[in-house]
Amino acid sequence: MSLFTRSSPSPDTDETDEADETGKSSAVDPSASDPSASDSPVEDTPAQTGGPVRRWRRYRTAFQQKYPVAARGLSWGITALAAALVFFALLMPGQAEYFVARQFLRIPVEPILGAALLLVLPRRPRLVAAVVIGVGLAALVVVKALDIGFNQFLGRGFNVVLDWGLLDDAESYTQDTLGGTGAKVAVIGLAVLVLLLFVVMSLAVVRLVNLLVSDRDRATKGTIVAGTVWITCAALGLTPIENTAVASRNTIGFVQDRWDRVRETLRDEAAFAKEVKKDKFAEVPADQLLTGLRGKDVMISFVESYGRAALEDPAIAPGVNAALDEEGEALTKAGFAAKSGWLTSATYGGSSWLGHSTFLTGLWIDNQSRYRTVTAGERLTLPGAFAKTGAWRTVGVVPGVQYNWPEGDFYGFDKVYDSRDLGYQGPKFSWSTMPDQYALTAFERLEAAKKGGKPLMSEIILTSSHQPWAPLPEMIGWEEVGDGSVYQGVEKAGKDPADVFTDPVEVKEEYGKSVQYSLHSLLEYVEKYGDENTVLVFLGDHQPMASVSGNGADHDVPVTIVARDPKVLEKIDDWGWSDGLRPGDDAPVWRMDSFRDRFLTAYGEEPTVADSPGR
DSSP states (O other): OOSOOOSSOOOOHHHHHHHHHHTTTTGGGGGGGGTTTTOOOOOTTTTTSHHHHHHHHHHHHHHHHHHHHHHHHHHHHHHHHHHHHHHHHHOOSSGGGGSSSSSSSSSSSSSHHHHHHHHSHHHHHHHHHHHHHHHHHHHHHHHHHHHHHHHHSSSSSOTTGGGGEEEEEHHHHHHHHHHHHHHHHHHHHHHHHHHHHHHHHHHEEEEHHHHHTTHHHHHHHHHHHHHHHHHHHHHTTTTTTTOOEEEEOHHHHHHHOOOOOOOHHHHHHHHHHHHHHHHHHTOOGGGGGGGGTOOOEEEEETTTTTHHHHHOOOTTTHHHHHHHHHHHHHHHHTTTTTEEEEOOOOOOOHHHHHHHHHHHHHSSOSSSHHHHHHHHHOOOOOOOOHHHTTSSEEEEETTTTOOOOOOOHHHSSSEEEEOOOOOOOOOOTTTTTSHHHHHHHHHHHHHGGGSSSSOOEEEEEEOTTOOTTTOOOOOOOGGOTSSSSHHHHHHSOOOOOHHHTTOTTTTHHHHHHHHHHHHHHHHHHHHHHOOEEEEEEEEEEEOOOHHHOOOOOOOOOEEEEHHHHHHHHTTTTTGOOESSOOOOOOEEEEEGGGGGHHHHHHHHHHOOOOOOBBB
16 A cells, blocks of 8 residues: 555545545445545546556555455554654654653644644645655654764754754764774665655655545544543643653654754854953963963873763773872872862763863853854964963874864964874774874874973873774883884774674773773873973863763863972962862862863963953
8 A cells, every 4th residue: 555645536626635535436445444545546647647656556456456354454554654653753752761661652732733734724735734744753853863862972962053064073983983884884874764764754644644634524523532632631730650741742842942942052153252252361461371381391181081980980980090090109209299170071972172172262162153163263272372472382183183174273283293194004993093102102202302492382182082992902112102003903902893882881891991091191101201391281071972971971071280390289279179180079170161261370370451352
């Protein structure tokens, strides 16, 4: 039986349409009791004569006449599937944890309202409305599916204005994880699936609408009864199953919420454009900036996905804390000390560049629109402040960047080393282009060891703790790193990312190991190459995804300053941070965008002028 059939031989009049829809003029008796009585043959247009449509209808009619019981059963089955598909779209939740039976044992108001509308429409407008509703329901499923993915990975829903561009990053991530062929197959398969969803959903709605108008009297009474039941359940607030309301307006609420978010996003873009221009440090003279760090080699390092879960989750924390304790003892022996606190990141589970830009600009950058706005301007960043003084050479080491990166100029770097500039000849480790130990070795070779006329201010992004946390590199002797080809055997012996990423226990274990590796790499580098002028600021960019950090986890990440010169840490005594590499329970939690101003104030001079326009 076809899902999509026209219900009247008359192209224009609703009266003849109704005659066919009641089934009274059906020439084939089995169709009279068919739930899609409107499947009765229609008059073919000249374009259809002798074509595949006519042949299909001929075969279908022959099947109905030869096997009336099977035809009727098949028709009922297809109709039931169409109804199930529509109800699934209406009641589908946007978060994976809400996929429970009670969520689908509710009465949605939307089909009741839709039936009331469709029953009074003439045939042609009714058909158009049915297709539009089908397309809308398919789009609803797509957006809710994106919501599930975004909630799982980024801890928030899908923004229909800003987030389409992130799908390119998802494709790149899939390619890095599954390989080029696997990624192409996945993307093509997904595109076909989405296209089929739109087609099948439209056909399903048309079929149900044809069934609805095949007996208007019965459909009208049923709609009235359903509406009465829904109003009664809503008025009484019935929640018989685990506080789940029987009466649902899930889709109306969802659409209203998305519309409100669109309006909020557009308002936010305008407000943020004004906020960017206000910067109390923009007009501070160069000789008053960062005076407390003059002569120091300052490293700012972001450790990918290094969040509160790494230090507090029972399945992860023991290994990570042991690594911090081990490196803390080694740093102490080398004459270093440290203080640690917490920052609340502007992002979660991914979109690391939002965390980086929030930390470096002193602005809350939690979406792509804000990121584009700030990087298109001249906001004073932390690297930019070092560069403005003229007392440092500023360098960015960004092994995760594989293409040209114009943001390097915005941040104020004299030189940027991306994955193509670091001389790596080894294998990728899933998403990570190179092990952290190699990236640090390359930084030492290309910049730090040269000891030019100025001290260095460097930003180094460590990527080995990026999901899917398999395969993982291992620490080797620093003299063995070479050009990275030594990692060929390590990568081949590693675990399959698909096996790790889908195992709820193993994914936590491997995440913890990846963070341990990144921390060992960074802190051993400081122990080996650091001196009395070394100052290290390291922090996480965001928490790991929800399957690791847990649903509803906060956005907090550890932040630590390490130095051998005691005067460096004395300048932040009033911050209330904990001594050592681990922030204590009583350590303050600040928004990440507050760090820039606190840092520039602690190590420079407090601006005496009111907020002024940016440069």
